[in-house]
Amino acid sequence: MTKGQTVKVLAPIALDGIQNLESGQFYSRAGYLVDLLDERWKLSKDIDLPIGEHSKVFPGDSYKLRQVLAFYARHNSPYHVQNLMWRLTHYVQALNGTQLFSVDSIISYRASLDKSRAWYLSAVRVFMRQWVRLGYPGIPAETLTLLNNIKLKGNEKGRAVQSQCPEEGPLTDVEMQGIVESTTHCLAKKILGLTETAMLMTFVMTGRRPGQVSALKLKDLIQLESKYYINFPRAKQRNMGWRSSFKKFAIVEDLWMLLREQASYVQALFGKSLGAKVIPAHLNDELPLFPNMSEDLSLALELEVLKTDRLHIPSIEITRAVVDVGEKISVISERTGMPLHLTPNRFRYTLGTNLAREGKGEYVIxxxxxxxxxxNAGVYVKNLPDIVERIDKAVAIQLAPYAQLFRGVVIRSEKEAIRGNDPSSRISTGNRNVGSCGSHGFCSALAPVACYTCAYFQPWLDGPHEEVLDGLIQERDRVNSLTGDLKFASANDRLIYAVSDVINRCRIAKGEIK
Incomplete structure (x- = not known):
């Protein structure tokens, strides 16, 4: 943007959506100005509909098609409009010579849908009913009667949760612990940047949707005395505009500090783009927590631009970033022996599953x-995942190779250690030494058990690792018998697998097993 250049800003409009469509333009619910006859409709930062392509395959009046979709674009979420367009096009492509909107076309289309896609007809019915409400002809009365009498099931809910899918479903406690540990390690090693770390940890600890994280502004980070909150914009609320409804979510101080660091980075980023050392307070509060780096950040000079979603990162880019971070941290699943595939939805499924495991009901979830x-909450309470009731040494050692939780290096003796000449590097059980620490920095972790998941740990080949394992398993059984809470008792399962992994590696090094 050049100096003195003004930017045309599209402010959000009232939800009544009363606009003059005869002028050929309307505002989407997200506040984007759209030309009714354009080839593409930009409804939000995330949704850019190729309306022209769909109009060409529609065998009816394409102008009326645009008018109906424009109604939904003004009143409903951009994702809802996109879904309607896709479902209608799918119906049109399945006509096979039957007349558009005829009884035969509806019967034929319904018969062509398998169980998992039966809900497609619901979207077509929604479109056809609105066509009639707007006073457009072309839909026979008998078709409407048929549609009103057909019972249609909604789209399949909770498949990944119900199946406890290790690729797409909720994560186990061991996997979640691994994600947090590996993310922290990769940030310290500069394998991950601040923004992608802050983004991932927000999903890990809140289970929110990508659209909600995308919509966050700096002012949504709230501290009330010694408590910390994120004021999340709500999503998927009917007849509600972008950032028009909020709900506070309590977070831990660690996440708060990470997000405040991200906020400081964003302020510096925009300050550089605006050529200002200090950003005015009225602009600062509106800055996006996760900016869209493909946009010209100097547009933030216009307050009205900041009040739209234009400078916020698109939701699809957030999802891609989470997938990329998952590949970088490469946490191995104890269920598959393969690196975890991470998506925002998996953390959401995990939150719901954990609440159900704790005995929470559908309303709480x-x-x-x-x-x-x-x-959608019922799926969590109907299919609770099992927690392993008992882990003995044999089971732990057998499962350990799948988890691959140990990240250090087994050494023959202290002489091979990085700090072998430093007695303070020895790690002890209290009675005997189990290995050496290769880090020169301060560490407050509880040795020796916490060391087994640390990349700096160098366990000795003949160290008493089985004693450490026996102690962890006995403590697990003791806590379970005292509390009757398996989830609480299994808090150290990741450490049990890590110690077992070291035992296996020592046995291999000694030639005891292959």
Whole structure:
């Protein structure tokens, strides 16, 4: 943007959506000005509909098609409009010579859909009903009667949760602990940057949707005395505009400090783009917590631009970033022996699953996941995952190779250690030494058990690792018998697998096993 250049800003409009479509233009619910006859409709930062392509394959009046979709674009979320367009196009492509909107076309289309896609007809029905409400002809009365009498199931809910899919479903406690540890390690090693770390940890600890994280502004980080919150914009609320409804989510201080560091980085980033050392307070509060780096950040000079979603990172880029971070931290799943595939949804599934495991009901789960109703929360309480009731030494050592939790190097003796000439590097059980620490920095972790998941740990080949394992398993059994809470008792399962991994590696090095 050149000096003195003004930017046309599209402010969000009232939800009544009363606009003059005869002028050929309307505002989407997200506040984007759209030309009715354009080839593409930019409805939000995330949704850019190729309306022209779909109009060409529609066998009816394409102008009326645009008018109906424009109604939904003004009143509903951009994702809803996109879904309607896709479902209608799918219906049109399946006509096979039958007349558009005829009884035969509806019967034929329904028969062509398998169980998992039966809900497609629901979207077509929604479109056809609005076509009639707007006074457009072309849909026979008998078709409407048929649609009103057909019972249609909604889209399949919770498949990944119900199946406990290790690739797409909720994560185990061991996997979650690994993600947090590996993310922290990769940030310290500069394998991960601040922004991608802050983004991932927000999903890990809140289970929010990508659109909610994308919509965050600096002012949404709230501290009330010694408590910390993120004021998340709500998503998937009908007839609600972008950032028009909020719900506070309590977070731990560690996440708060990380996000405040991200906020400081964003302030410096925009300050550099605006050529200002200090950003005015009225602009500062509106800055996006996760900016869209493909946009010209100097547009932030215009307050009205900041009040739209234009400078916020697109939701699809957030999802891609989480997938990329998952590949960088490369946490091995104890269920598959393969690196975890991470998506924002998996952390959401994990939050709901953990609440169900703790005995929470559908209403509590729906509230925690920011659902408007409980229709999606039931899947969590109907199919609770099992927690391993008992782990003995044989089971732990057998499962350890799948988890591959040990990240250090087994050495023959202290002489091979990085700090072998430093007695303070020895790690002891209290009675005997188990290995050496290769780090020169301060560490407050509880030795020796915490060392087994640390990349700096150098266990000795003949160290008493089985004693450490026996102690962890006995403590697990003791806590379980005292509390009756398996989730609490299994808190150290990741450490049990890590120690078992070291035992296996020592046995291999000694030639005891292959």
């Amino acid at each position: 729906a509230e925690a996941l920011d659902h408007t109703d409980t229709q």
